[in-house]
Amino acid sequence: MADKERNSSFNNQHACEPCRSFGQKCSHLVKKQRAKFYILRRCIAMLICWHERERGEP
Numbered sequence: 001m002a003d004k005e006r007n008s009s010f011n012n013q014h015a016c017e018p019c020r021s022f023g024q025k026c027s028h029l030v031k032k033q034r035a036k037f038y039i040l041r042r043c044i045a046m047l048i049c050w051h052e053r054e055r056g057e058p
Contacts, residue, residue, distance in 0.1 A: 020028075
C-alpha cells in the first residue's frame, strides 16, 4: 500500500512539470549547472592541493 502511494505521489510531481513556465525551467537548469560546476571546482582544487602536497611544495 505504501509503495502505491509513493509511486502515485512521484507520478503526480512529474505530471506537473510540463505546467511550469519557461523561466522556471531555465532557472531550475541554471541552478543544477551551477551546483555541478561548484562540485567540479572543489574536486579540481582538492586534486591540485593533493598533488602539490605529494611533491612537497608549500
